[in-house]
Amino acid sequence: xxxxxxxxxxxxxxxxxxxxxxxxxxxxxxxxxxxxxxxxxxxxxxxxxxxxxxxxxxxxxxxxxxxxxxxxxxxxxxxxxxxxxxxxxxxxxxxxxxxxxxxxxxx
Amino acid sequence: xxxxxxxxxxxxxxxxxxxxxxxxxxxxxxxxxxxxxxxxxxxxxxxxxxxxxxxxxxxxxxxxxxxxxxxxxxxxxxxxxxxxxxxxxxxxxxxxxxxxxxxxxxx
DNA sequence: TTCTTATTTCGCAAAAATACGAAACATAAT
DNA sequence: ATTATGTTTCGTATTTTTGCGAAATAAGAA
Numbered sequence: 304x305x306x307x308x309x310x311x312x313x314x315x316x317x318x319x320x321x322x323x324x325x326x327x328x329x330x331x332x333x334x335x336x337x338x339x340x341x342x343x344x345x346x347x348x349x350x351x352x353x354x355x356x357x358x359x360x361x362x363x364x365x366x367x368x369x370x371x372x373x374x375x376x377x378x379x380x381x382x383x384x385x386x387x388x389x390x391x392x393x394x395x396x397x398x399x400x401x402x403x404x405x406x407x408x409x410x
Numbered sequence: 411x412x413x414x415x416x417x418x419x420x421x422x423x424x425x426x427x428x429x430x431x432x433x434x435x436x437x438x439x440x441x442x443x444x445x446x447x448x449x450x451x452x453x454x455x456x457x458x459x460x461x462x463x464x465x466x467x468x469x470x471x472x473x474x475x476x477x478x479x480x481x482x483x484x485x486x487x488x489x490x491x492x493x494x495x496x497x498x499x500x501x502x503x504x505x506x507x508x509x510x511x512x513x514x515x516x517x
Numbered sequence: 518t519t520c521t522t523a524t525t526t527c528g529c530a531a532a533a534a535t536a537c538g539a540a541a542c543a544t545a546a547t
Numbered sequence: 548a549t550t551a552t553g554t555t556t557c558g559t560a561t562t563t564t565t566g567c568g569a570a571a572t573a574a575g576a577a
Contacts, residue, residue, distance in 0.1 A: 308437060308456045308457060309457070313436045317430065317432050317436045320430035320431045321427070321431030324424055324428030324429075324430075325534090327416065329423050330416055336506075347553095350415060352537090354553090355555075355556080356535075358554065359535080362555085374544095377552045379553075391506065392506045398430075398436070398439065398440055400499070451523060459567090462525075462569090463565075466525095466565075469526095481574095483522090483523085483573075484573080484575070486524065
């Protein structure tokens with residue numbers, strides 16, 4: 304409980320991870336990361352959940368900064384937020400690519 | 411709601427992501443990914459949370475398969491579960507490294 | 518055997534996530 | 548002005564997560 308062990312990067316990474324912590328949201332991000340964009344209705348046809356539920360998942364991804372929506376009436380086009388996606392890439396990459404030492408080197 | 415849009419990989423990635431969806435757990439995994447192992451008590455000294463709370467975070471990481479503990483009385487040595495960590499690396503890597511096309515290619 | 522140590526489990530409470538259907542919204546078409 | 552369309556917000560219920568302190572546990576030391 305000393306100075307500050309949990310950094311802003313830890314917090315940010317946790318926020319991104321939490322947003323990815325549901326299969327539906329993983330599915331959406333995967334789709335968006337290959338296809339650049341999509342409409343809520345198209346997703347709704349694929350996924351076995353209510354549209355209102357899907358909308359909430361989109362809202363979460365949006366509030367985590369991973370996607371953004373632009374209105375194209377009567378639809379809404381959802382795309383990846385590239386800047387933050389890059390940031391997520393960096394943070395996850397840093398965490399996952401760190402190479403654990405051979406073994407048994409506890410402090 | 412057709413055949414199966416959400417795959418086992420989506421589920422697995424979501425499970426890993428969810429486990430990483432808390433700053434304390436990110437901190438722990440970062441520590442373990444550089445330092446190979448640690449004891450619950452050492453973490454407890456660093457982190458501003460009750461020991462029982464820390465224990466629950468460790469339990470969650472364990473049940474997500476990201477870490478494992480071996481008893482060394484009176485302590486417990488926690489290490490990364492390398493096999494699953496590799497799996498997480500693959501899954502996250504695949505998702506994050508996919509290159510979105512230039513723009514505007516909705517279906 | 519009794520004490521000590523490191524950690525976990527238990528019991529609880531508060532907050533957040535998940536999900537649904539109904540209703541609301543904003544615009545474009547009629 | 549009314550209707551149609553795609554999506555979101557609202558209200559609600561259920562489940563899960565987060566957090567704490569107190570009690571339990573398990574083994575080694577005294």
